[in-house]
Structure formats: C-alpha cells, structure tokens
Amino acid sequence: MPKSAKCLLIGSTETYSGKSATVLGLSHQLQQKELDIAYGKPLGTCFNASGGTVVEEDVQFIVNSLSLPTNRVAATMIALDEVNVQKRLRGEDKNDYRQLLKQQYLQVSQGDLVLLEGPGDLTQGHLFDLSLLQVAEALDAAVLLVARYNSLLSAEALLSAKELVGDRLVGVVINDIPAEQLEIVDTQLCPFLEKQDIPVFATLPQNDLLRSVSVGELVTQLNAEVLCRGDRLDLMVESLAIGAMNVNSAVKYFRKRRNMAVVTGGDRVEIQQAALETSTQCLILTGQLPPPAFILTRAEELEIPILSVDLDTLTTVEIIDRTFGQVRVHEPIKVQCIRQLMNENFDIDRLLSKLDLTPAGRLS
Secondary structure, three states: OOOOOEEEEEEEOOOOOOHHHHHHHHHHHHHHOOOOEEEEOOEEOOEEEEOOEEEEHHHHHHHHHHOOOHHHEEOOOEEOOHHHHHHHHHOOOOOOHHHHHHHHHOOOOOOOEEEEEOOOOOOOOHHHOOOHHHHHHHHOOEEEEEEEOOOOOHHHHHHHHHHHHHHHEEEEEEEEEOHHHHHHHHHHHHHHHHHOOOOEEEEEEOOOOOOOEEHHHHHHHHOOEEEEOHHHOOOEEOEEEEOOOOHHHHHHHHHOOOOEEEEEEOOOHHHHHHHHOOOEEEEEEEOOOOOOHHHHHHHHHHOOOEEEOOOOHHHHHHHHHHHHHOOOOOOHHHHHHHHHHHHHHOOHHHHHHHHOOOOOOOOO
16 A cells, blocks of 8 residues: 655745745755655635636646646645635534545645645634644644744744744745845854754745736736736836826936836826836826826837826825735746745755655665
8 A cells, every 4th residue: 555645834934924935946846856746725815716616826826837737736625714714603614624634635645745835824724723733733744834034033933833833843944035134044043043953944035026016916906907018917016116206306216226116196297207217117107197198109119018096196005015015926937036046045955854755766
C-alpha cells in the first residue's frame, strides 16, 4: 500500500504577508527538483463565479500556474464569508470539518508532498475547526510560516507563533524587507531566531513590482470608466500620486516617481498634461469631467489609459491605497518575479532535509 504524501502547510502571522507568493515560488522550486506535488487551500477566502461554478481564485491561479492535474488538487472545504459564518453561529452548519478534511486531503495524492495554503493568520478559520494549528494537527502537517517584515519586533510575532505551533514549525520566510534593513535582519534577527530553534529559510527583499497593481485591477476596484487605451490595462502601477498642487510643483513631484497612477480632477488639464509626460501608467480623473480632445490624443499616442471615476479624490485615494495593501500575484510578470526571488533567496535543500524528502535523481 503506498505511503500517503507528507503535508506542508504554509501559514502566516498576519493577512497579506505573501503566502500565495511563497506557495507559487516554492512549488516551482519543488517541481524543478522533480518532486510530485499536490496543492490545496482548505479555507477559501477569495471566490468568484465563473461559468456557473464558483471557484477559489487563488486555487485556480496556482493550479494553472503549476499545470497540476485534477488528481493533485484538493477541494476547498468552505468559503469564509458572511453567509457561512452566520450559518455556523446559528448552529445550522453542523459539519465536522476536521473529519471532512482528513477524508478529502489524506486521499488527495500519492505524490511526494501536499502543499497546503493556510488561513490568513494564526486564528482565522477557528470557527470551522480549520485554523492553522487545527489543520496541521488533523493532517499531521509540518508548518512553514511567512511573516511580513515590519521591524526587528517581527521577532515577537514569530516567537508567539513558535509557542503556538510548537515542533510542527519547520521554519519561516521573512518577506518584504526594505533594502536598507536587509543587513540588520541577516546579522541580528536571523541569528536570534535560529537560536530559538526557528530556522529561517529565506529573507526576501521588498520588491516594487510585487507590491504593484495592474491598471485593470484599479478599474475593477474603482468601478471606473476607461476613456482610452483599454488595451493597456495590463500596465503595472507601483505608486500613487495626487495632482492637487500647482503645475510647477506637480512636475517636480511627478519626476521623482515611477510607474505611477495620477489622481486629479477632470478640470485640471495642466496637471493631466504634466502627468502624461512623466512616468505615468494611468490617469484617474475625478469629478466626471471629460478631458479635452488633445489630452486623449496624447494619451493614445503614449499608450497611457485614462480612467474616469464617479468618486471624490479622497475616496478614490482610499480605495487605491486599500488595493495596494491587498496585492495579489495573479499577473504572469509577477509569477516570473516571484520565481526568481525565491530561486535566489530560498534555501530549498534545507527545507527538503527538514521534511526528510529526497529529490528525484538523488536516491542512493
């Protein structure tokens, strides 16, 4: 009888730490090592209706990126949404998710490793018995934690996580470290964590591209009308600029930025003109005033989309800020970037050794 595959659960200390990106980069490395991997996300958080069926977007994206066959993909157990939470609270949902998890996930694959994407943080999913620790215990999984670097105090969250997860914690990835902090992380934080028996598999530098959002995503979030260059919604926006000052100040301000979205009033033609001649990926016009024809013509020539929103500037900026804070990795250019970052920085051999996995071709 074949031995069931090992499980590695990728969790995080807080939401939007880079879990999906880590799963993408790590799974690519594992495939390069010719390991047979499966994937699943027990607790769904990002659903979309597609062709009459409801799909978990992250699962769909990762399955497609890795070209996984259906017998290497485990079903998502439940969506963490208002409707399901209310059913559980009212006692209408009596499912034993831990039992269902064992039934579905322990049969998913006879491959080498099942990669599981955990909940958003250490407590999410507890209502359904699907928190990080509950999933790890049900499936006897090792845990790899991803932590977004805030300061050296990031050590505290990782120490708390170690106390919670215990010996199941196989190691951590510290993500999104500003360039000027990398040295202190490598010389002070990592040695400290290693002494606490928390192996650090990677310290990943902050990356502007990974923090960026596509113009198309901004169109969706802002419910914007696209006035021109709807064919260039794939452009990536790395920063936000607000054109509310006089034109001379705006020009100086714009020249210091790169790959920006500029939010300005539909009546601020001189600001729009200045933005188009600098590193702008899209113009977002508030106040529902159409720009003059020569602005549209110039934007067409420069391949810069212009969006119009039925919102005030403050609301527009708040929505864009929130979109930056919840960045997804669903663009092909980001996938390439993640793979390169992980290849350069993640110690895959150390992880395989901890999991007691032997890559193909290395069997003695």
